[in-house]
Amino acid sequence: MFIGFGYDRHPLIEGRRLILAGVEIASPVGSLGHSDGDVLSHAIIDALLGAVGLGDIGTWFPETEEYRGAISLELLKKTMGMIEERGFKVINVDSTVVLSGVKMSAYRDRILENLKSVLKTPHVNVKFKSGNTLGFEGEGRGISAYAVCLLEEKECTKST
Numbered sequence: 001m002f003i004g005f006g007y008d009r010h011p012l013i014e015g016r017r018l019i020l021a022g023v024e025i026a027s028p029v030g031s032l033g034h035s036d037g038d039v040l041s042h043a044i045i046d047a048l049l050g051a052v053g054l055g056d057i058g059t060w061f062p063e064t065e066e067y068r069g070a071i072s073l074e075l076l077k078k079t080m081g082m083i084e085e086r087g088f089k090v091i092n093v094d095s096t097v098v099l100s101g102v103k104m105s106a107y108r109d110r111i112l113e114n115l116k117s118v119l120k121t122p123h124v125n126v127k128f129k130s131g132n133t134l135g136f137e138g139e140g141r142g143i144s145a146y147a148v149c150l151l152e153e154k155e156c157t158k159s160t
Contacts, residue, residue, distance in 0.1 A: 004051025022073035038072035
């Protein structure tokens with residue numbers, strides 16, 4: 001069993017979409033990022049990569065023209081491919097999104113549906129916190145996400 005932890009944060013600005021796990025959230029501000037700014041997908045990517053010792057999101061998806069405006073849920077799918085190629089499967093993922101001023105609970109089911117499909121496990125949880133007026137999330141200037149995952153190494157079929 002292997003544990004991974006991921007974290008991401010972005011400033012919020014007008015004129016950008018707010019995306020979480022591929023779901024567009026109705027909001028007057030969106031996440032500023034090189035890609036679509038999906039902090040939830042980014043945090044989960046970092047957790048998965050960390051669990052198997054593959055660095056971080058910037059190692060595999062750098063801020064180059066190739067990834068400008070990238071759909072982060074697609075990057076999560078690519079990350080899952082890398083994890084599976086190395087003989088791992090996801091047992092569970094638990095995550096928290098911190099954001100003030102936007103009600104998120106109405107989007108939970110769609111977010112979970114996307115994540116469960118990509119991560120290939122029914123054991124996915126997403127929590128939403130307001131920041132309680134503290135920090136740049138609580139002040140409505142930014143958004144952050146935390147994720148932890150548990151991976152299992154599939155049984156090796158090769159003889160040693």
